[in-house]
Amino acid sequence: MQIKFKELKLNNFKSHQDLQVNFGEVTKITGDNAKGKSSVLEAISWLLYGIDTLGSKTDPAPVTYEADETMVSLLLDVDGKDLLLGRELKKGKTKYLINEVPSKATEFNEILDQLFDKNMFLSLFNPNYFFTMHWEKQREMILDYVTAPANKEVLKELPEAQSNKLAELVKKQSLADLEKIHCDKKNKLDKQYIAAQSRTKTLKEQFEDQAPKVPQESLQAELSQLTKQRNEIEKVTDEALTTNSEFNNIQSQINSLNDQIEMSKNRWPSIRDEKIERTCRTCKQPLDEKSVAAVEEDKEKRVATYKAEHSDIVNKRNALKKDLEELEYIDVAEELEKSRALQDKINPIEAELNKYKQLEAFQEQIEQAEQTEKQTRDDLNESIFILDSIKDFYAKEAELQAKKVQSLFDNLSIKLFKKQKNGDDKPTFEIQMDGKDYSKLSLSESIRAGLELREVLSDQSDIVAPVFVDNAESITKFKEPSGQLIMAKVIAGEELKIEEDK
Numbered sequence: 001m002q003i004k005f006k007e008l009k010l011n012n013f014k015s016h017q018d019l020q021v022n023f024g025e026v027t028k029i030t031g032d033n034a035k036g037k038s039s040v041l042e043a044i045s046w047l048l049y050g051i052d053t054l055g056s057k058t059d060p061a062p063v064t065y066e067a068d069e070t071m072v073s074l075l076l077d078v079d080g081k082d083l084l085l086g087r088e089l090k091k092g093k094t095k096y097l098i099n100e101v102p103s104k105a106t107e108f109n110e111i112l113d114q115l116f117d118k119n120m121f122l123s124l125f126n127p128n129y130f131f132t133m134h135w136e137k138q139r140e141m142i143l144d145y146v147t148a149p150a151n152k153e154v155l156k157e158l159p160e161a162q163s164n165k166l167a168e169l170v171k172k173q174s175l176a177d178l179e180k181i182h183c184d185k186k187n188k189l190d191k192q193y194i195a196a197q198s199r200t201k202t203l204k205e206q207f208e209d210q211a212p213k214v215p216q217e218s219l220q221a222e223l224s225q226l227t228k229q230r231n232e233i234e235k236v237t238d239e240a241l242t243t244n245s246e247f248n249n250i251q252s253q254i255n256s257l258n259d260q261i262e263m264s265k266n267r268w269p270s271i272r273d274e275k276i277e278r279t280c281r282t283c284k285q286p287l288d289e290k291s292v293a294a295v296e297e298d299k300e301k302r303v304a305t306y307k308a309e310h311s312d313i314v315n316k317r318n319a320l321k322k323d324l325e326e327l328e329y330i331d332v333a334e335e336l337e338k339s340r341a342l343q344d345k346i347n348p349i350e351a352e353l354n355k356y357k358q359l360e361a362f363q364e365q366i367e368q369a370e371q372t373e374k375q376t377r378d379d380l381n382e383s384i385f386i387l388d389s390i391k392d393f394y395a396k397e398a399e400l401q402a403k404k405v406q407s408l409f410d411n412l413s414i415k416l417f418k419k420q421k422n423g424d425d426k427p428t429f430e431i432q433m434d435g436k437d438y439s440k441l442s443l444s445e446s447i448r449a450g451l452e453l454r455e456v457l458s459d460q461s462d463i464v465a466p467v468f469v470d471n472a473e474s475i476t477k478f479k480e481p482s483g484q485l486i487m488a489k490v491i492a493g494e495e496l497k498i499e500e501d502k
């Protein structure tokens with residue numbers, strides 16, 4: 001963008017009752033002190049924005065003579081198109097003119113805003129103006145026009161691990177979002193990690209408390225020793241019990257046979273003493289020989305049967321008695337006592353070994369807790385690594401941007417960041433020339449500083465605008481600026497003179 005001044009008219013502006021300035025590529029305004037040179041610069045600031053050269057509201061109505069109205073008009077050429085702007089002040093009221101058409105303040109301001117940014121224009125036009133702004137505004141303006149280093153450029157400067165990690169992450173999310181996400185994650189994981197650590201610790205302590213004091217192997221060795229002893233005794237007692245139960249069995253069989261023999265004996269007299277009837281029970285007639293013989297034969301038969309049965313039982317009993325004589329009842333009370341004592345020792349050992357089995361499940365819980373702890377720690381470290389990488393990225397970006405900005409200047413040094421105690425970069429904006437802050441510079445030094453700065457702004461923004469160098473007599477030489485140059489120089493004893501070089 002190219003902004004040119006063509007013609008300026010002042011009526012009743014401060015000490016100027018009627019002044020016309022025709023601008024050339026270079027316009028020289030000369031004259032003694034108080035001849036109205038600086039007022040020309042002020043007239044342009046006032047016309048455009050109603051402010052003085054330092055940015056404050058100002059009232060330029062003349063105080064040394066009577067005048068109805070103050071009027072300033074400027075014919076500009078913006079990219080080859082003429083624009084005539086006018087501002088009038090009458091009895092404290094301001095009027096605006098766009099191409100001689102009375103307009104509202106809002107229309108006037110709008111047209112200006114559309115043409116150029118106020119701070120940019122004033123910084124280009126007046127070399128002092130930039131330094132009157134707040135440092136944040138100054139910084140913002142420089143950074144607005146100096147493109148930030150590309151992510152790729154910054155990543156290249158980071159250690160490989162960080163660079164690879166961020167390169168992969170920024171494919172999906174912005175660094176600012178990643179920072180928020182991992183900040184939040186880190187806070188959560190910090191807490192989760194503490195909780196996970198204490199869970200493992202508690203479980204381990206509980207395990208220690210519950211774990212048997214004797215090692216599993218020695219318990220098992222002791223157990224097998226004792227079971228062996230017990231089994232040996234049990235073999236003996238088991239055998240004894242078999243024999244004894246057989247003995248008891250035979251004894252009870254003998255007892256029952258004895259009872260039977262007794263009963264059989266009791267039956268004998270009635271069989272032996274049975275009378276043979278010789279008459280019929282019903283007709284009372286004597287029985288014949290044949291019948292008597294039959295009855296006698298029948299009795300003999302029953303006697304014989306009884307005898308056979310009786311001796312059978314007796315024989316059976318005698319045989320069992322003989323068997324019993326061959327068996328011996330074994331007394332194993334002592335062995336049983338021993339075996340019981342051994343079992344009493346075995347029981348607590350088995351209980352201890354059982355604990356080991358239960359502890360296996362416990363052990364699994366501990367392993368799981370350790371796993372969770374490790375996973376949480378890994379996740380936490382990942383978030384910390386990403387946050388650190390982002391921090392380093394910003395630091396590197398700041399460093400590169402500062403370098404980039406600095407490379408635009410020849411004599412000025414620009415500080416964009418200040419290192420904080422924690423190592424973070426904090427935005428700042430300090431301009432120095434030859435190691436001195438702007439506020440410490442002499443008039444000539446501050447003009448040179450201002451000119452260098454507006455040149456950089458003009459270059460970076462691609463806006464070519466006029467520059468007004470007031471008090472130009474104080475600097476012996478300076479680099480020719482971009483845009484029209486308006487110079488005001490004091491020359492003792494001379495009236496106000498305005499010359500333009502075409």
Ligand SMILES: Nc1ncnc2c1ncn2[C@@H]1O[C@H](COP(=O)(O)OP(=O)(O)O)[C@@H](O)[C@H]1O
Nearest residue numbers: 014015033034035036037038039061062063064
């Ligand atoms: N509102 C005003 N009315 C009349 N004269 C003024 C007003 N404001 C400033 N002046 C005077 O205008 C004169 C010109 O000032 P200035 O433009 O600063 O001169 P220069 O820059 O040439 O030294 C000075 O004498 C100043 O006192």
Ligand SMILES: [Mg+2]
Nearest residue numbers: 037038039470
């Ligand atoms: Mg002056």
